[in-house]
Amino acid sequence: MTQHQAYRASILHFTADPAFNDDAYAWHEDGLLVIEDGRVKAAGDHAQLHKDLPQGTVVHDYRGKLIVPGFIDTHVHYPQTDMIASPAPGLLPWLDTYTFPTERKFDDPEHAHDVARFFLDELLRCGTTTAMVYCTVHPNSVNAFFGESHKRNLRMVAGKVLMDRNCPEFLCDTAEGGVRQSEELINTWHKHGRQLYAITPRFAPTSTVAQLQLAGELARAYPDTFLQTHVAENTDEVAWVKSLFPESRSYLDVYDRYGMMRPRAMYAHCIWLDDHDRARMRETQSAASICPTSNLFLGSGLFDFQRADEAQVPMSLATDVGGGTSFSMLQTMNEVYKVARMGGTYLPALRMFYMATLGGARSMQLEGTIGNFAPGVEADFVVLDPQATPLLARRTARTESLEELLFALALLGDDRTVAATYSGGKRVHLRGESGAEKSSTFAC
The missing domain is CATH 2.30.40.10 (Urease, subunit C, domain 1)
Structure with a gap:
């Protein structure tokens, strides 16, 4: 009826x-x-x-x-809910001191379900109905998240983090094992109700070349899945990537070499890119997720709106909890307005609301499904x-x-x-x- x-x-x-x-x-x-x-x-x-x-x-x-x-939040970490507002002098020590120990707990399904329930309730309380979500390396964390989202009939995108080096042993998967688990989760959850899967290498430094190659192959095998990762967030991180991948032209080029730049690929931060990087994002329709609160909180830098617009980079807005300090997309608009002004760009409110709705849907290639x-x-x-x-x-x-x-x-x-x-x-x-x-x- x-x-x-x-x-x-x-x-x-x-x-x-x-x-x-x-x-x-x-x-x-x-x-x-x-x-x-x-x-x-x-x-x-x-x-x-x-x-x-x-x-x-x-x-x-x-x-x-x-x-x-x-509202559509294109970059957020549900396992970091309980460590939001944790003090650290920068991104890399923040990961070691708070993030990794917190994520260790998500092998426990009961804990994962408990945090997922609170996280989703908090999103809805703030008016966010779709998010691109990072889980942990544990398949239990993904099953818990999608299970709670499916109960609420939400349109969510999420994935198991891939991480096979430069991380604590208790969070380390393997190149083959991590990608195999990801494929199993794709077959379980992708397009199950309103759930969608994202292949999720955490960031280039925590994946070996073998893992990045396999993740790129998985992305090609399942072209309607999403891909999400971090790029060019922090200058120390950029230098680290250069030392790990000296053959790559840039941080973004690491991902490009392994076939990870494509529609439905979402790159968080994108602060320290150059014009060649931005042109590749436009050419491949890979999208930038702008995370103003976490960039300010961790002192990472200011997103360059002028150059991104000149290159016609697909852009959206994100809270990036727990580096970000609020689940509210309204408070995130508050911060992105100030970030833009500090960089010499004026963002009208109309554009901020666009970025948090249809802009997010377009960046995710979901216009016609959500966003207006x-x-x-x-x-x-x-x-x-x-x-x-x-x-x-x-x-x-x-x-x-x-x-x-x-x-x-x-x-x-x-x-x-x-x-x-x-x-x-x-x-x-x-x-x-x-x-x-x-x-x-x-x-x-």
């Missing part, structure tokens, strides 16, 4: 990147989002759409609030409350344009701003115990 739901609120979604297109978004101040069997049927003005609703359709009244597509409210797209969306805090309410009451409203939400918003989160047309988070949603049966 066909199920219809409708949601009345101000509605915003994107059709293109506003940095390069004048007509890049749809804005309906008094809008209606119509959902049919978990997918978008229509999004537009309430005055036009309400007349065609089937008799008895339930209309959820969110007037005074803003509905946008669910085009007909047939999966109904993942978030309800934002401009009156969530006294300061936000006072500021948004004085906004005079959509850009001002979005900028206030990005700079002053956090998890409290998320009134409700929906995945596949079903509510998966509601702020507080009551009062965030009113429902009524619509009658013409």
